[in-house]
Amino acid sequence: MEKKVAVVNGGAGGIGRAVVRRLGEAGYALFILDKNEQAGGETLEELRQQGYQADYHVVELTNAAEIKTLFAAIQREAGRIDLLVNLAGGTLHKHPVQEFPLAEWIEVLNVNLKATFLCCQAVCKLMRERKAGVIINTSSNFGITGGAGRTAYAASKAAVIAFTKSLALEMAPHGVRVNAIAPGLTATARVMGGYDKAEWQRRARQIPMGRAAHPSDIAEGVAFLASDDAGYTTGQTLHVNGGMIFN
Amino acid sequence: MKMGRLENRVAIVTGAGQGIGRAIALGMAREGASIFIADINAANAATVKQEITAQGGRAGALCSDISEEQSVRAMVDVALKEFQRIDILVNNAGMFPTSPVEEMQEEEWDRVIGTNLVGTFLCSKAVVPHLLAQRSGRIISLTSGRAFQGAKNGAHYAASKAGIIGFSKSLALELAPHGITVNVLCPGITDTSQPRGHQTEEQIYSQGQRIPLGRIGQPEDLVGPTIFLASDAARFITGQTILANGGGIMW
Ligand SMILES: NC(=O)c1ccc[n+]([C@@H]2O[C@H](COP(=O)([O-])OP(=O)(O)OC[C@H]3O[C@@H](n4cnc5c(N)ncnc54)[C@H](O)[C@@H]3O)[C@@H](O)[C@H]2O)c1
Numbered sequence: 001m002e003k004k005v006a007v008v009n010g011g012a013g014g015i016g017r018a019v020v021r022r023l024g025e026a027g028y029a030l031f032i033l034d035k036n037e038q039a040g041g042e043t044l045e046e047l048r049q050q051g052y053q054a055d056y057h058v059v060e061l062t063n064a065a066e067i068k069t070l071f072a073a074i075q076r077e078a079g080r081i082d083l084l085v086n087l088a089g090g091t092l093h094k095h096p097v098q099e100f101p102l103a104e105w106i107e108v109l110n111v112n113l114k115a116t117f118l119c120c121q122a123v124c125k126l127m128r129e130r131k132a133g134v135i136i137n138t139s140s141n142f143g144i145t146g147g148a149g150r151t152a153y154a155a156s157k158a159a160v161i162a163f164t165k166s167l168a169l170e171m172a173p174h175g176v177r178v179n180a181i182a183p184g185l186t187a188t189a190r191v192m193g194g195y196d197k198a199e200w201q202r203r204a205r206q207i208p209m210g211r212a213a214h215p216s217d218i219a220e221g222v223a224f225l226a227s228d229d230a231g232y233t234t235g236q237t238l239h240v241n242g243g244m245i246f247n
Numbered sequence: 248m249k250m251g252r253l254e255n256r257v258a259i260v261t262g263a264g265q266g267i268g269r270a271i272a273l274g275m276a277r278e279g280a281s282i283f284i285a286d287i288n289a290a291n292a293a294t295v296k297q298e299i300t301a302q303g304g305r306a307g308a309l310c311s312d313i314s315e316e317q318s319v320r321a322m323v324d325v326a327l328k329e330f331q332r333i334d335i336l337v338n339n340a341g342m343f344p345t346s347p348v349e350e351m352q353e354e355e356w357d358r359v360i361g362t363n364l365v366g367t368f369l370c371s372k373a374v375v376p377h378l379l380a381q382r383s384g385r386i387i388s389l390t391s392g393r394a395f396q397g398a399k400n401g402a403h404y405a406a407s408k409a410g411i412i413g414f415s416k417s418l419a420l421e422l423a424p425h426g427i428t429v430n431v432l433c434p435g436i437t438d439t440s441q442p443r444g445h446q447t448e449e450q451i452y453s454q455g456q457r458i459p460l461g462r463i464g465q466p467e468d469l470v471g472p473t474i475f476l477a478s479d480a481a482r483f484i485t486g487q488t489i490l491a492n493g494g495g496i497m498w
């Protein structure tokens with residue numbers, strides 16, 4: 001392929017859609033991986049209407065074999081992967097730790113952390129051989145502050161940061177940059193649905209900039225990390241949260 | 248010509264007479280910003296002004312000492328007179344003399360804190376009323392890896408640079424309700440005159456081997472992150488420290 005190729009998992013989600021839109025605008029050919037087929041189809045249609053080159057694949061990211069097969073297929077088809085954005089994830093389960101079922105705790109870790117590891121692993125060799133590439137993983141404000149009821153989510157998102165630093169060290173000699181983005185409270189349907197309206201507004205007002213992030217705010221951060229403007233930045237976490245927490 | 252990302256903005260860049268500040272000034276000018284160069288070295292400031300106008304940009308320059316309140320006031324007055332507004336302040340001017348704490352003269356301590364930290368405060372303080380009146384603006388201040396790791400024989404420098412981070416987070420909280428962002432930019436060792444004050448050429452370049460991306464920084468490496476922070480794309484980023492250091496420190 002002539003165009004730069006970006007693979008975005010969770011690309012059909014609330015933040016994901018804004019990210020693929022922004023990357024389409026930046027000229028990437030897009031491969032969207034997501035388990036939500038309906039949202040995936042809608043996202044794809046929107047991108048194609050905009051005239052962007054895009055493809056969608058349904059995938060269950062907790063399935064290592066599926067990931068392997070899919071990335072191999074993308075690599076065969078596109079011949080290159082310039083950018084991997086690991087966005088899929090979420091809190092999934094919230095319980096006090098004494099009541100947190102092990103299976104659910106592990107599920108949170110599998111989606112947020114292990115899928116990130118597996119997708120990175122799937123592109124590493126190609127990027128190393130081409131001596132070029134950018135990887136962006138997704139952390140969260142909760143990865144820094146922790147959150148009551150969110151022991152699994154916070155652990156997984158803190159782990160993403162340390163994983164990112166370690167992979168950055170491994171890949172730097174090969175010209176591949178690895179960074180993380182840490183959104184704060186972001187106005188996606190999923191997250192807004194977790195609060196009643198008054199509570200949502202109260203939380204948004206508590207943020208120093210007086211509002212929750214719009215998914216496009218996060219997309220701009222991803223586009224920056226992907227670009228040559230961030231050419232000397234690796235192993236770092238970019239916090240886009242309106243001043244909610246500081247790195 | 249392609250629209251720049253900083254079209255119609257006015258930026259003051261302190262210490263833009265050479266090194267990182269110069270690269271930032273030239274880079275922001277390429278994105279359409281008018282640049283006001285404030286440097287204690289008047290000849291260098293004038294040269295950079297010429298470089299910007301030669302590439303088709305708009306620039307003003309003034310000999311300024313950021314550690315002197317009078318001088319900072321004059322800097323803002325002249326910049327406003329020339330460009331009618333201020334949108335962006337880059338607190339870049341800084342100094343890094345060395346002595347062990349045991350022998351460090353109080354005068355040297357005061358000079359480093361007075362320039363790096365108090366100078367950042369004074370310049371920020373002087374532009375804030377104008378940013379508030381516009382309900383928009385960007386302040387970007389330069390810290391250093393030394394803020395996190397300390398500096399042997401540079402305790403004043405390390406303290407001043409850590410101070411800039413604490414100051415910026417606090418100012419970010421004060422200005423966030425007004426749509427003004429305040430962030431910090433952290434270079435690693437960068438190929439300018441600053442490290443040459445206390446290290447040999449060999450010591451400087453050999454550090455590239457310990458940096459994950461395999462080389463020391465160039466002034467140009469700080470340009471992209473500064474433009475990003477100054478542009479609309481970073482509208483929801485405040486109080487943060489962006490590191491462009493080849494992975495030398497991961498934060
Ligand atoms: N929205 C926020 O407030 C917020 C804050 C901080 C961090 N984040 C992080 O940002 C990322 C995106 O969040 P969002 O708000 O857009 O969430 P979202 O639920 O809207 O989107 C997540 C997407 O990932 C997909 N996905 C989830 N699990 C998957 C799996 N196992 N296999 C394949 N696809 C899967 C979903 O189908 C969905 O399309 C997540 O990692 C989240 O933890 C979000």
Ligand SMILES: NC(=O)c1ccc[n+]([C@@H]2O[C@H](COP(=O)([O-])OP(=O)(O)OC[C@H]3O[C@@H](n4cnc5c(N)ncnc54)[C@H](O)[C@@H]3O)[C@@H](O)[C@H]2O)c1
Nearest residue numbers: 262264266267286287312313339340341391436437439441
């Ligand atoms: N070069 C590096 O390795 C490095 C590493 C980390 C951080 N930094 C920081 O980046 C910034 C720029 O550094 P550089 O390497 O370009 O340094 P430099 O010494 O090349 O340039 C500094 C500029 O600031 C000006 N200046 C000094 N004191 C001033 C004052 N009181 N008023 C006005 N101007 C004054 C100088 O005249 C000079 O033009 C500094 O804040 C520095 O601490 C540099």
